[in-house]
Amino acid sequence: MTTRWLTSKEQRAWRAYIAATHLLEDAIDRQLQQDAGMPHLYYSILANLSDAPEHRLRMTELAEHTKITRSRLTYAVTRLEKDGLLRRENCRWDKRGSVAALTEEGMATLERTAPGHVATVRASLFDQLTEEQVDQLEEICTGIARALESDDARPAPDDVPWRRRSSPSCP
Template identity: 45%
Template sequence: MDNTRWLDEQEMAAWTGFLAASNLLGRRVEQQLKDDADLSHPQYEILTRLSAAPCGELRMTELADALLTSKSGLTYQVTQLEKSGMVRRRSFPGDVRGVVACLTDEGWAKVRETAPGHVALVRELLIDVLTREQLTAIAEGLGEVSRRLRASNVR
């Protein structure tokens, strides 16, 4: 006996709308960051997370958790940013295995230079398209999905 709960019309519309919007937004954001700053979206997210952290530093494990990425994926991206002089790594005092990613002066400059164009695009493509009620619904709904996925350690 088939116990599958198939999606109804409204549920399918929500799912396909989410997929289309997330893919189209992702592509546009990735292209804008590449064109304007020669950064990938993950690299930009690393720089902005570091810029928001105390002293522009975070342990690599904290950074990976915040970005919902694997340690190996983060290491690759941080290595690319390190090669371009925007991030440096150092040992965490008192923890031989602990590594801290630190934003350099070049990294701070890149964030200040890139953020206005990135925010303008996010506003144009998402924020300013929706009403306050729609933004609230999206924030609450996707926030709940994220909380449940994090709680179940599904990534």
Template identity: 70%
Template sequence: MTTRWLTPEQERAWRSYIAASWLLEDTIDRQLQQEAGMPHLYYSVLAHLSDAPDRRMRMTDLAEATKITRSRLTYVVTRLEKDGTVRREGCPTDRRGSMAVLTDAGTALLERAAPGHVATVRAAVFDHLTPEQVSQLEAICDRITEALQASEEQSTCGGLPWRRRSSSA
């Protein structure tokens, strides 16, 4: 098989994306650690639960929403349970499944953390883009996500993170 090397334009775009994504994740993570005492992933879990009906989601659905393995989500939810911000309940429709539920303490933490998080995201990303660029960014990210999910659905190399048995699979 012949390697399809990136064109110079693609190489520049790729390196630009990598630099921006790593710096953005570091910026967001640092802000949340300093102001709310939690990493970005924990904030994302709380935010997804906050948006869910009755502030609860099946663990498998939450893993898919956050794009992480079920084992990693289990670890995160266990840590959040120790902090009293999330609790687990049995799933009413599947005895093998469980639900993650945002507690009142979790809601209060999210409400305290959200203004700083939003200000950081706005300052790091949206304050530098035109409305047209925001639309383009959304379209590009959606396209990449859809393509990756479609190709991983067909993959025999481990598949989508939330379908893996462990983070090392």
């Protein structure tokens, strides 16, 4: 098999992408640490729960949404539960499963933190782009995600922990 090396143009684009994503993630993490004392991952967990029906998600679904391993999710949920921002509940349909549920304090934290988070995302990303570039960014990211999630690119379910099949969702 012959390696298809990146062209100079592709190498520049790749390095620009890496620099931009690292700097953006750092800016978001700094803002969330300052405003809420939590990293972006924890905020994402709370935000996913706030969007879910009844503010609850089965742990396996939450891992899928956040694209993290079960062990990393368990660690984060334990910390958020200790801080009173969410709680774990038993799944009524599957005794082996558990559900993460957003608490009132967790929702209040999100509501208090969201304006600063949105301002950081806007200033760091969207204010730097034209309307046409926003459309292009969406198209590019959607295409990349679609390709990575396609059956051809997808590793076997056991290879990617957040893609493991689980029992039906708990209501």
